[in-house]
Amino acid sequence: MFQQSRRAARIKPSPAIAVSVQAKALARQGIDVVDLSVGEPDFDTPAHVRAAAVVAMEAGETHYTAADGTAALKQAIAAAFLRDYGLRFEPAEITAANGAKQVICNALLATLDPGDEVIVPAPYWVSYTDLVLLADGTPVEVACPAAAGFKLSPEALEAAITPRSRWLLLNAPSNPTGAAYSEAELKALGEVLDRHPHVMILADEIYDLIRYDGGAPLSFLSVNPGLRGRTLVVNGVSKAYAMTGWRLGYGAGPAELVTAMAKIQSQATSNPSSISQAAAIAALTGPQDFVATALAEYQARRDLVMELLEDIPQLTPHRPDGAFYVYIDCSALIGCRSVDGSVLEDDAGVARFLLDVARVAVVPGAAFGAQPFFRISFATSRVRLTEGCTRMAAAIKDLTR
Structure with a gap:
């Protein structure tokens, strides 16, 4: 009979990956989800780096x-x-x-x-x-x-x-x-x-x-x-x-x-x-030109996302100095009621609401040790970022007290 060790019982799976798995499961059902949960660049690895890997393989490394x-x-x-x-x-x-x-x-x-x-x-x-x-x-x-x-x-x-x-x-x-x-x-x-x-x-x-x-x-x-x-x-x-x-x-x-x-x-x-x-x-x-090119695109995406999020009065996004995430205060949503009657009791509830209703995957602040917030990643295209923020705005607009 399997018995989990105390060491294994102390830890939990990555919440960000868990959200991404849920988003991918919905996608396999044909549901379009804007996945803003995982911090992964959407760019391909630079060509000269991929070429070096091929050379290494051919050389027997x-x-x-x-x-x-x-x-x-x-x-x-x-x-x-x-x-x-x-x-x-x-x-x-x-x-x-x-x-x-x-x-x-x-x-x-x-x-x-x-x-x-x-x-x-x-x-x-x-x-x-x-x-x-x-x-x-x-x-x-x-x-x-x-x-x-x-x-x-x-x-x-x-x-x-x-x-x-x-x-x-x-x-x-x-x-x-x-x-x-x-x-x-x-x-x-x-x-x-x-x-x-x-x-x-x-x-x-x-x-x-x-x-x-x-x-x-x-x-x-x-x-x-x-x-x-x-x-x-x-x-x-x-x-x-x-x-x-x-x-x-x-x-x-x-x-x-x-x-x-x-x-x-x-x-x-x-x-x-x-x-x-x-x-x-x-x-x-x-x-190193890829690094500069990617940085310029990330900055453009950050500025776009901040503009879109700042137009949603119930959210307070904090402008990042680096990386490719925005941490968003959602305290104004706590206690709100969705169309189906469910109450958003915490930021985990907000994240579930955004996935179930807006079809946008985000990570709740509880995973990061600070509530009530949620995190989005802007390491995806401007088109998808615009779509995701538009969906969030529409879903939040329908919430009531």
């Missing part, structure tokens, strides 16, 4: 590699860190895995013991707290309200740190809010952490190249070089290079941490795909 990446890939990752941030890393300080999610998981598994705490600013990416629980840690959620730009303040960070604090998990630009920190804001957080040498920093910067302020990419570590000995910078090729399905993420940090993470990975999955590694080298070291 189809065998096992070192558990956490080839020497060539680590050199490419080091070159990208130097080019984008002026950060220098040695190969022993770099690890590659099956997506940035595995890098984060490896780091937590390699460092957490039962009772260890991980500070997680909320709203947060849906997987963070579950990954902490999977590693027997305790997530400590710190509310970062809309009035604070959904960003962690130095005061809130200071208050959250205890003797059991092991990590601060900082995601910027953020999923789900798109919030990005300025250099001064990152410096202020670094000053707090400098006073607490037992706290490590996991800087998830997977959306670093998707920022709308016109400035250069900004890394926590480049602003706080004095914290290098306890900072792990996590990134990957999924978002900036439209390579979600290739499953290739990477991290850079202290060599002893990277060694421990590689040990975990060697027993869990071994190396990431050799073909994906070859493709990632091409993405990181080849022409």
